[in-house]
Amino acid sequence: MAKAILYDSTMCIGCRLCEKACSEHHDLPYNDEIAKEEKLSAHKLTAVTTHGDKFMRRFCMNCVSPTCASVCPVAALKKTALGPVTYDSTRCIGCRYCMLACPYQVPTYQWNSRLPVVKKCDMCADRVAAGSPTACAEACPTGATKFGERDELISEARQRLSAASPGQYFPKIYGLEEVGGTSMLLLAAVPFEELGVKVSLPHEPMPMLTWRALSEIPSIVSVFGILLGGVWWISHRKEEVAAAERATPEKKS
Amino acid sequence: MKPLRNGLKWSFWPGLAAIFMIAGAYAAYVRITQGLGGATNLSDQFPWGLWIGFDILCGVGLAAGGFTLAAAVHIFNIERYKPILRPAILTAFLGYLLVILALMFDLGLPYRIWHPLVMWNPHSVMFEVGWCVTLYTSVLALEFVPIVFEQFRWTKALNVMRAVLIPLVILGVILSTLHQSSLGSLYLIVPQKLYPLWYTPLLPVMFFVSALCAGLAMTIFESWQSSKAFGKHLELPLLSSMGRVLAVVLSVYLTLRFLDLVNRDVLRLLAVRRTETYLFLLEIALFLVPMVLLFRKTVHTHPLALYGCAVMVLFGFVANRLNVSVTGMEAASGTAYFPKWTEVAVTLAIVALGFSIFRFACKHLPIFGPQPVVERIRSRAPVIVEGD
Numbered sequence: 231m232a233k234a235i236l237y238d239s240t241m242c243i244g245c246r247l248c249e250k251a252c253s254e255h256h257d258l259p260y261n262d263e264i265a266k267e268e269k270l271s272a273h274k275l276t277a278v279t280t281h282g283d284k285f286m287r288r289f290c291m292n293c294v295s296p297t298c299a300s301v302c303p304v305a306a307l308k309k310t311a312l313g314p315v316t317y318d319s320t321r322c323i324g325c326r327y328c329m330l331a332c333p334y335q336v337p338t339y340q341w342n343s344r345l346p347v348v349k350k351c352d353m354c355a356d357r358v359a360a361g362s363p364t365a366c367a368e369a370c371p372t373g374a375t376k377f378g379e380r381d382e383l384i385s386e387a388r389q390r391l392s393a394a395s396p397g398q399y400f401p402k403i404y405g406l407e408e409v410g411g412t413s414m415l416l417l418a419a420v421p422f423e424e425l426g427v428k429v430s431l432p433h434e435p436m437p438m439l440t441w442r443a444l445s446e447i448p449s450i451v452s453v454f455g456i457l458l459g460g461v462w463w464i465s466h467r468k469e470e471v472a473a474a475e476r477a478t479p480e481k482k483s
Numbered sequence: 484m485k486p487l488r489n490g491l492k493w494s495f496w497p498g499l500a501a502i503f504m505i506a507g508a509y510a511a512y513v514r515i516t517q518g519l520g521g522a523t524n525l526s527d528q529f530p531w532g533l534w535i536g537f538d539i540l541c542g543v544g545l546a547a548g549g550f551t552l553a554a555a556v557h558i559f560n561i562e563r564y565k566p567i568l569r570p571a572i573l574t575a576f577l578g579y580l581l582v583i584l585a586l587m588f589d590l591g592l593p594y595r596i597w598h599p600l601v602m603w604n605p606h607s608v609m610f611e612v613g614w615c616v617t618l619y620t621s622v623l624a625l626e627f628v629p630i631v632f633e634q635f636r637w638t639k640a641l642n643v644m645r646a647v648l649i650p651l652v653i654l655g656v657i658l659s660t661l662h663q664s665s666l667g668s669l670y671l672i673v674p675q676k677l678y679p680l681w682y683t684p685l686l687p688v689m690f691f692v693s694a695l696c697a698g699l700a701m702t703i704f705e706s707w708q709s710s711k712a713f714g715k716h717l718e719l720p721l722l723s724s725m726g727r728v729l730a731v732v733l734s735v736y737l738t739l740r741f742l743d744l745v746n747r748d749v750l751r752l753l754a755v756r757r758t759e760t761y762l763f764l765l766e767i768a769l770f771l772v773p774m775v776l777l778f779r780k781t782v783h784t785h786p787l788a789l790y791g792c793a794v795m796v797l798f799g800f801v802a803n804r805l806n807v808s809v810t811g812m813e814a815a816s817g818t819a820y821f822p823k824w825t826e827v828a829v830t831l832a833i834v835a836l837g838f839s840i841f842r843f844a845c846k847h848l849p850i851f852g853p854q855p856v857v858e859r860i861r862s863r864a865p866v867i868v869e870g871d
Contacts, residue, residue, distance in 0.1 A: 300607065303598075303599040304599055304610075305607075322591070323593075324590045326531065326591065329530035330530050330676075333675060335527070337527075341520030343518050343520075346592070439684075440606075440672050442684075444611060444668070447611070450657070450660065454660060458657070462558045465560035468560075
């Protein structure tokens with residue numbers, strides 16, 4: 231079954247151990263300077279962002295129907311059955327359509343490299359495949375980032391919301407329906423837009439937007455092919471008639 | 484540089500072209516040694532800029548005259564357009580080659596440009612775009628080589644090409660239709676990023692119809708330019724009739740745009756005072772003004788006025804593509820993008836290269852003027868040639 235992460239921002243203390251564990255697992259540098267960068271980049275695949283006394287985590291949402299995987303012309307990005315959206319850098323051509331298309335602005339690029347590749351959180355696909363939790367979940371000291379089965383985490387989030395004292399939670403599980411659902415489920419004390427989370431996203435999976443156009447291709451090809459062939463046949467038929475008429479001069483006026 | 488100097492008559496234009504190409508060559512060096520970060524102002528928030536917006540989107544659109552005229556002449560059998568078919572094919576072929584050249588700058592890993600041909604993802608619009616570029620460039624090459632064969636009087640090769648011409652033209656029209664519209668489909672995936680004056684589920688249709696306008700305008704433009712440069716007789720009645728077609732296609736396009744804005748209930752956005760509104764109005768005006776003018780007989784029968792209208796349409800087209808790809812995307816990106824000088828230099832160098840090769844080809848190949856005798860004699864369909 232599909233795995234997921236439940237990030238409960240009300241439990242987060244902003245210690246950034248998730249960032250450190252993530253960078254270690256992905257062989258990326260991590261120091262105090264990088265810790266201060268509160269945004270995703272090619273050297274920072276998850277970022278804790280500060281909003282007054284509250285925190286939010288930024289990472290790849292590993293969508294159930296990932297936009298990036300649908301737009302990638304070479305299928306470098308793939309949705310795995312376990313949940314992670316993986317990236318195969320050996321296929322990538324560097325068109326950066328995934329970056330343009332991602333509704334969360336997650337994929338980042340090695341802009342200053344001569345042979346750049348895309349960088350993004352892959353939900354520790356290798357660890358998850360081996361049956362371990364993600365590096366960030368394992369490192370979290372408070373349980374704010376919890377790894378598990380998506381179904382079970384959704385039930386748990388619902389329980390937390392229903393058992394909560396008034397004002398403890400904003401009554402919404404983010405990621406349940408956004409763009410068709412995400413592997414990253416978020417809970418917060420305040421409306422999500424106050425924590426920098428995009429809230430106006432459609433609930434329909436994004437890939438449908440382009441697929442509706444792409445699925446017309448066979449029709450366009452066959453209709454246009456027949457139409458153009460037909461027009462050619464008709465337009466040149468006129469000339470055959472004209473030539474035949476010229477061949478019999480007595481009929482000509 | 485020798486052919487360039489021979490190809491251009493005045494000293495101003497070759498000088499300018501040379502400056503652009505030298506600057507472009509240096510920018511290319513920066514791109515190769517310092518990567519996209521050193522050569523562009525692109526960022527994680529704004530991954531597509533001028534090279535996609537102008538070099539690719541406009542380059543492909545301006546090549547649309549090729550399939551439009553090929554269909555008019557070979558499929559619809561409108562013989563009188565024949566004299567301007569070859570310049571249109573040449574423009575389209577050159578346009579596509581330059582688009583591929585621009586892609587080599589823009590792709591992060593250009594040496595893998597062939598990957599979409601073997602690593603498939605039919606759900607990706609970019610995959611469709613990749614295939615369309617490859618196949619249509621091949622078709623254009625095949626539509627272009629007869630001109631070369633003719634120059635060298637390779638009649639056997641010419642006859643082979645003539646036998647496959649019609650299926651080739653039909654294939655070319657289909658591929659172009661798919662390609663022009665798919666460039667619009669690319670942006671279907673960003674409803675929350677592209678400003679509502681431009682985002683519409685009809686983007687592929689809009690891109691296709693506006694590309695027809697650009698193709699017709701480009702054909703008028705280059706016929707006028709060529710007649711000046713080579714002292715050829717300007718096919719005025721012909722261009723006038725194209726001006727009329729352009730007026731009609733522009734009306735269809737503007738009606739579509741208007742109805743779409745009404746249907747999506749976003750016309751009220753025009754009352755909002757922001758950059759997007761002004762750029763949108765500019766773009767529409769650059770289509771609307773020539774449309775109104777072209778319906779007047781005094782305009783579409785006057786060479787200079789016709790040329791002026793064509794130029795306006797071309798600017799309107801470029802404004803539309805840049806609005807969709809750059810300005811319409813800025814607000815939602817959370818960052819400001821303005822191209823670096825190296826991006827501009829590469830773009831200008833590619834344009835200069837296009838003009839130079841076009842002039843060179845016109846000098847040395849039978850692009851304009853009467854078809855040589857060899858075609859009339861060897862034609863497999865003599866009825867067509869005698870039809871007029």
